[in-house]
Amino acid sequence: GPFTGLSVRKTSPGDFSILSLGGLGETKTLLLNNKTKNLGDLGIRTFAEKCSETIFADGIFCAVPRELKASSILPDDWYKGKISTNDILVYKSISGTTTIPISYLENKPISISNLQINKNGIFFIDDKTGQLYTLQL
Secondary structure (H helix, E strand, O other): OOOOEEEEEEOEOOOEEEEEEEOEOOEEEEEEEOOOOOEEEOOOOOOHHHEOOEOOOOEEEEEEEOOOOOOOEOOHHHHOOOOOOOEEEEEEEOOOOOEEEEEOHHHOOOOEEEEEEEOOEEEEEEOOOOOEEEEOO
16 A cells, blocks of 8 residues: 555553554554454544553543645654654544544644653653643643
């Protein structure tokens, strides 16, 4: 098929794995139920590494790029630092089809990495500046 890249991130607890397939100008994010082996499309275009590994209230948080350049090889160009993204933060329900935008990050061009979720909030680093951010849940 048209996808050339594959990355995987296991969730905590380990019931699921987040998979992303990449290619020229596109990416697709999937969720694998490790127990049933069911594979479903999350319906968001991001990389597994831009999602939190923690399941929180039956869902996951992911940073979703506002746009992806058609000429980029994804996610490879992102890994190599050739491109950066301008992300919004979303919450994606695992058991349903709900996708809720959590933050547009004050319309700042933030490229999220190291997304972590716990009872104290949402934590991440901006790839471009190395600055640490936190949002309350």
